[in-house]
Structure formats: C-alpha cells, structure tokens
Amino acid sequence: MKAAHYWHCFVGIQTREWLRFWQQRTRFASALVRPLLWLVVFAAGFRAVLGISIIPPYQTYITYETYIAPGLCGMIILFNSMQGALSMVYDRELGSMRVLLMSPLPRPFLLVTKLLAMGVVSIGQVYVFLLLALLMDVEPPLWGYLAVLPALILTSLMLGALGLLIATWIKQLENFAGVMNFVIFPMFFMSSALYPLWRMNEASPWLYWICQFNPFTHAVEAIRFSLYLEWNPMAYGITAGVTVFLVSFATAGFRPQRTKILGGKPA
Amino acid sequence: MTIEASNLSFRYGDKPVLREVSFALTSGRFHALLGPNGAGKSTLFGLLTRLLALQQGDIFMAGQSLKKQPADAMRQIGVVFQQNALDLDLTVRQNLQYHAALHGLSRKEARARGDRELERFSLLDRANDAVRQLNGGHRRRVEIARALLHEPSLLLLDEPTVGLDVASRKALNEHVRTLCKEDDLTVLWATHLIEEVRAEDRVLILHQGQLLADGKGQAICETAGTRDLAETFHSLTGAG
Numbered sequence: 229m230k231a232a233h234y235w236h237c238f239v240g241i242q243t244r245e246w247l248r249f250w251q252q253r254t255r256f257a258s259a260l261v262r263p264l265l266w267l268v269v270f271a272a273g274f275r276a277v278l279g280i281s282i283i284p285p286y287q288t289y290i291t292y293e294t295y296i297a298p299g300l301c302g303m304i305i306l307f308n309s310m311q312g313a314l315s316m317v318y319d320r321e322l323g324s325m326r327v328l329l330m331s332p333l334p335r336p337f338l339l340v341t342k343l344l345a346m347g348v349v350s351i352g353q354v355y356v357f358l359l360l361a362l363l364m365d366v367e368p369p370l371w372g373y374l375a376v377l378p379a380l381i382l383t384s385l386m387l388g389a390l391g392l393l394i395a396t397w398i399k400q401l402e403n404f405a406g407v408m409n410f411v412i413f414p415m416f417f418m419s420s421a422l423y424p425l426w427r428m429n430e431a432s433p434w435l436y437w438i439c440q441f442n443p444f445t446h447a448v449e450a451i452r453f454s455l456y457l458e459w460n461p462m463a464y465g466i467t468a469g470v471t472v473f474l475v476s477f478a479t480a481g482f483r484p485q486r487t488k489i490l491g492g493k494p495a
Numbered sequence: 496m497t498i499e500a501s502n503l504s505f506r507y508g509d510k511p512v513l514r515e516v517s518f519a520l521t522s523g524r525f526h527a528l529l530g531p532n533g534a535g536k537s538t539l540f541g542l543l544t545r546l547l548a549l550q551q552g553d554i555f556m557a558g559q560s561l562k563k564q565p566a567d568a569m570r571q572i573g574v575v576f577q578q579n580a581l582d583l584d585l586t587v588r589q590n591l592q593y594h595a596a597l598h599g600l601s602r603k604e605a606r607a608r609g610d611r612e613l614e615r616f617s618l619l620d621r622a623n624d625a626v627r628q629l630n631g632g633h634r635r636r637v638e639i640a641r642a643l644l645h646e647p648s649l650l651l652l653d654e655p656t657v658g659l660d661v662a663s664r665k666a667l668n669e670h671v672r673t674l675c676k677e678d679d680l681t682v683l684w685a686t687h688l689i690e691e692v693r694a695e696d697r698v699l700i701l702h703q704g705q706l707l708a709d710g711k712g713q714a715i716c717e718t719a720g721t722r723d724l725a726e727t728f729h730s731l732t733g734a735g
Contacts, residue, residue, distance in 0.1 A: 233599025240596020244585070251584040323580035324593075327641075329546060331597035332569040338597075484546045485507075490537065 237333050238341050244324070245345035249352070256353060262307065263300040263357055267364055271296055283424055285458035297366045298452035299421025301354045301376075302444060305384045306416060308350040310407050313391025316342070317487035325489050336479035340385075343392065343475070347384025354380055372455040379450040382467050386447060389474035396478070396486050419445040420452075443470040496522050496571060496648035496681060502552035505538055505704075512538045513704045517552075520649070520683060520697075525675045527692040527712075528685040529724075530701035531732050536685040537577065539701065540653045543683075544574050556649065570598070573642030577653040581634060581641075583627040587618065590626060591641050598645040605644070612640040616670075632663035639671065649681045650674070656691065664691070689725045698724065702732040 249256060275292040282289060315321045328338055358366070358373065368376075394411060416422075418435070419442050429436040439445050449463035484490055498520040505513040513535045520526050530536045541547035543554060545565060554561040556568040581590050588609060595605030613619040616636045626634060635655055642650060652671065656664040668684075668691050675682045684691070692698060694712040701707070708715045708731060712724050721727040 230599075232601070236596050236599050236601050239602075240593055243596070244582070244589070244593045247585055247589055248582070323576075323578065324582055326546070326574075326576055326578075326580045327594055328597060330544060330569065330572070330574055332566040333597070333599065334566070483548070485541070485548070490541045490546045 234333060234337065237331065237338070241328070241338075241341045242345045242348065245342075245349055249349045256349070259304070259308070260353060260357055260360070263304050264360060266300055266303070267293055267297065267361060267366075271364075283426070285453045285456040285460070291365065293361070293364045294366050295424070296422055297358070297361050297368075298455055299416075299419070299448050301357065301380070301451050301455075302383060302419075302421055302448040303416055304354050304357060305347070305350045305380065306387055306412055306444065308353070309346065309384060309387035310391045310394075310412055311404060312346040312350075313388060313395045314404060314407060316392065317395045317489060322489055325484075325487075329484060329489065335482065336476075339392065339479040339482060340475060343385055343388035344381075346388055347381060350384050351377070351380045368455045369457055372457050375457055376451055376455040379447070379454045379464070379467070382464075382471050383447040383451065386443065386467060386471040386474055389471070389478040392478040392482065393474065396482060399486075415442060415444045418442050419448055421445075421448050443467065446470075496557045497555075498557075498649055498681060498683075499555040500539075500543075500552065501555070503539070503542060503549070503554070504551040505535075505542060505547065506550065511704055513542075515552075516701070516704070516706045518699055518706060518709050520681050522648070522681050523675065523679040524697055525672055525682045525684065526697045526699065528683055528699045528701060529687070529689070529692060529728060530685070531687050533703075534687075534701040534732070535704040536687075536701055537653060538704075540574075540576075540651060540685060543651055544572065545569065570645065571648045573645070573647035573650045575635070575638045575642050575650070575652040575655045577655070577657055579634065579638075581626045581638060584625060586623050586625055587613065587629070587637050588622040590637065591644060594641045595644050600645065608644050608646075609640075612643055613637075616640045630663075631659050632667065635659065635663075635667055636670070639667075639674075643674070643678070643680075647680075649683070652682070652684045654685055654687070656686070656688065664688075689728055692724055694724065700728065700731055707731045 271293045316325055328342060329335065331338055394407065400406065418439050420439065425436055425439055428439055443466065446463045446466040449460055450467045453460035453463060501517050503513050503516040516539065528536055538547065542549055545561065549562055556571045559567045561568045591609035592602065592605045595608065610619060613622055618633060618636060618640065621629060621633065626637065629637065656667055659667065671682055671684065674680055692712065696712050698712045698715055699706060699709050716723060716727050719727045719730060721730060
C-alpha cells in the first residue's frame with residue numbers, strides 16, 4: 229500500500245467522525261452539561277471550603293474554578309473516550325467497525341486513526357468548554373489555547389486506547405455504568421483534577437501515592453501546565469509514555485472475536 | 496480468482512465450531528453455503544474476512560495466504576454482513592465514500608465508482624438520502640454496491656436476505672447472480688433458506704461445523720438418492 233492510500237483512509241475516517249458529530253450535535257452539546265455543572269455549581273460550593281495556595285503553573289492566587297478547569301477538560305475526554313470505545317465494540321458503532329476492519333490497511337493504523345478521530349471530536353468539545361469557562365473568569369493566556377493542543381491529543385489517545393483495552397478484554401464491564409463506577413470515577417477522583425495533590429498528601433499519604441500512579445493525574449497536569457504556557461516534563465513524559473504503551477497494547481492485542489463486532493455474543 | 500480453504504478448524508474455548516473444513520471456489524461462479532442456524536456459517540465468514548483469527552488451516556486467495564499476506568488477500572474480498580453495517584444517519588454516498596477511503600481510494604475516485612455502482616443498482620437518485628430513509632431491500636443493495644466499490648474478485652454474503660420480504664429476497668438473489676455473470680465475480684452466498692439455492696449451483700452444506708456435501712446441487716441429490724435439495728438438506732442435517 230502506498231502513502232496516498234493511508235492518507236485517503238486517514239481522511240475518510242476523520243471525515244466520517246465529523247459527519248456523525250454533526251448529525252448528533254445535540255447529543256454532543258448535552259455532553260457539555262456535565263463539566264459545566266461541575267464548573268458552575270460544584271466549584272461555587274467548594275470555593276469556600278478549599279483554599280488554593282500559589283502552586284505552579286499559576287503565578288498568583290487563583291479561584292477554584294480556575295483550578296478545576298483543566299481537570300474538567302480531562303473529564304470531557306475521559307467520558308467521551310470510554311463511551312466511544314465501548315460503542316466501538318459493543319453497540320452503536322458495530323457496523324462501522326465491521327467495515328473498518330475489512331480495510332486491507334494494517335489494523336493498528338486503522339484503530340489508532342479511529343481513536344484519533346474520536347479524540348478530535350472530544351477536543352472540539354474541550355475548546356467549546358474552555359470558551360464557556362471564560363464566563364466564569366477562567367482566563368488562560370491566549371497562546372495557552374494552542375499550547376494545550378498536544379496535551380489534549382495525547383490524553384485522548386491514551387484514554388481511547390485504555391477504553392478499547394477495557395472494552396475488548398474485560399467482559400464484566402460491557403456496559404457504561406460498570407465503566408463509570410470502576411474506571412471513570414476512580415480515575416477522576418483519584419487524580420489532581422479536583423484538588424492539588426499536596427492536599428491529598430495531607431489527608432492520606434497512601435491515597436496520594438495512588439493519585440501519583442494514576443496516569444490521568446499526569447494527563448491533567450500536562451493540560452494544566454501547557455494551558456498556562458509552562459513546561460512540565462514529568463507530566464508530559466509520563467502521559468506520552470503511558471499513551472505509547474496503551475496504544476501499542478490495545479491495537480496489537482485487539483481481537484474482534486472478544487467483541488460483538490462479528491455479530492452474536494463475544495467469545 | 497481461485498479461493499481455497501484448507502483444513503479449517505475453529506473452536507470457541509472448548510467448543511469446536513468448525514472441523515477440518517476444506518473447499519475450493521470456482522472463479523466467476525455462484526456458490527451457496529447452506530446450513531441450518533448454528534452450523535458454523537458465520538464463523539466461516541469470520542475466518543474468511545479476518546474478523547476471526549485462523550486457529551488451524553489457511554485460506555488462499557489467488558494463491559495468497561490470508562495468514563501470511565492478509566492485505567493482498569483482503570483487497571480481493573467484498574463483504575455483505577448478516578447485520579446491517581451501514582451508518583443510518585449518513586447518506587448513501589457518504590457511506591460509500593467511507594468504505595472507499597478505507598480501501599485507499601481518493602474522494603474523486605470514490606465518487607466516480609460510487610455513482611457508477613449506484614446507477615447499476617438503480618439507486619443513483621437516492622445517493623443523497625440518509626440510509627435511514629431507504630427500505631430494507633434498498634439498504635441491502637447499497638451494501639452490495641459498497642462491497643463492490645474496490646472491485647473485489649470475491650463477494651461474500653452472509654445471509655443477506657434476513658429481514659426482507661419474499662419479493663425482495665428473490666430480487667436480491669437474482670441481482671447477485673446477474674453480477675456474478677457480468678463481473679466474472681466469485682460469489683459465496685450463505686443461507687439457511689433452500690429456496691435461494693438452485694439445482695445448478697455449486698452447493699456446500701455445512702452442519703455442526705462439518706462440510707457434509709460439496710458439489711453441484713443435482714449431483715449432491717443424485718449421490719444422496721433424493722429428489723431435490725430440500726430433501727437432501729433435510730436428510731443430511733435434519734433441518735429444513
């Protein structure tokens with residue numbers, strides 16, 4: 229296969245994802261309600277309880293809304309990736325997956341392109357969320373919106389691959405409620421999305437270490453630092469490393485027979 | 496193009512689903528894969544389309560091994576799945592373009608080929624309609640048109656008439672037979688409906704994972720000492 233074949237395939241998968249996004253734009257708009265509720269209601273309630281000291285990348289005291297905005301960006305990607313991965317192998321996307329896997333191009337390429345396409349749609353939602361967050365005085369520097377893009381792409385790939393791994397290999401978690409309870413909530417709450425880790429360390433050192441081992445923590449920190457034009461090599465390095473590991477593992481180990489892609493019950 | 500399946504066995508866990516199945520398909524001919532529900536037809540299709548990994552045996556398309564040169568082999572195959580594999584919210588043309596892109600075709604080429612196929616299937620005027628607006632028979636035709644976009648030599652259809660009324664079933668079957676002649680296409684049509692098979696067809700009868708008969712319909716009947724395929728099918732499988 230020539231490079232042009234890969235390119236046409238890549239564009240075709242991206243285009244289809246955007247067409248679907250456009251068809252279901254009301255569903256995507258309603259998906260923004262969740263992070264906005266956190267930002268407007270939860271943050272308002274917690275502002276008084278949690279004082280945020282000056283911590284990098286921030287140069288000054290910040291509001292709680294400003295603190296949790298990057299975590300909520302991560303949350304948008306986390307929910308979308310898990311939902312997307314589940315639908316790839318269990319319900320809405322089955323037909324499209326069958327067609328996808330009939331392509332003569334290598335399967336890892338097809339799956340990464342598909343994850344990336346899903347990620348691009350999530351990232352679009354993140355940007356809409358960040359625009360709405362301006363109304364809550366969450367105002368990162370202008371160039372931060374551009375600088376955060378690589379971190380958002382890495383995060384969406386990492387979480388998409390994790391979702392694909394879980395959806396393919398853990399039969400017990402074939403519905404979204406299961407994934408929410410056992411993956412999304414633990415990953416989200418045991419991270420730096422809602423509270424700085426030094427606070428967690430004060431409360432419980434072992435919880436602090438769990439948070440440190442949670443790749444979502446580092447993805448959120450990579451988003452936070454780049455949004456404020458600061459470089460955090462550890463957060464970036466860990467996010468990138470985990471992404472490469474999960475993507476390789478999820479795509480190389482992908483077995484359609486463990487899903488409903490062929491039709492009928494997964495084996 | 497010759498297609499050869501050699502010694503295929505497959506098991507889900509401890510349960511064998513296919514047992515040492517071997518056959519060869521003749522280029523440019525219509526072949527019926529007949530078997531009751533649960534005979535292993537979908538598993539065989541899963542292996543032919545690489546949705547299932549080969550456990551034992553191999554499949555050769557024009558001499559190319561599916562195990563060793565999957566990309567070359569996959570280029571030769573067009574598939575119509577039992578379940579709908581169209582995106583209902585997208586238009587007919589968008590569905591075709593997605594498939595064409597997956598086979599590395601440019602948008603321009605995809606559009607030209609797509610329109611050509613739709614015209615042949617008398618569906619060009621529906622190109623910009625969402626698939627959801629099409630009836631079952633037309634959706635099936637779109638799926639066949641899509642499967643032919645990349646000009647494969649082998650068309651696999653896994654119970655393509657499921658959910659269609661009698662008239663649409665007959666029309667679809669007739670249509671694929673015409674394609675077979677016009678395009679010199681090798682067709683493997685899986686079904687459990689005996690009325691979709693003709694006495695002059697090459698028939699493969701699969702039951703409980705084993706190939707019980709392989710040959711022309713008439714010849715199989717003669718060997719089995721039965722009057723017609725329905726009786727043969729019944730005597731071999733207890734179904735029908």
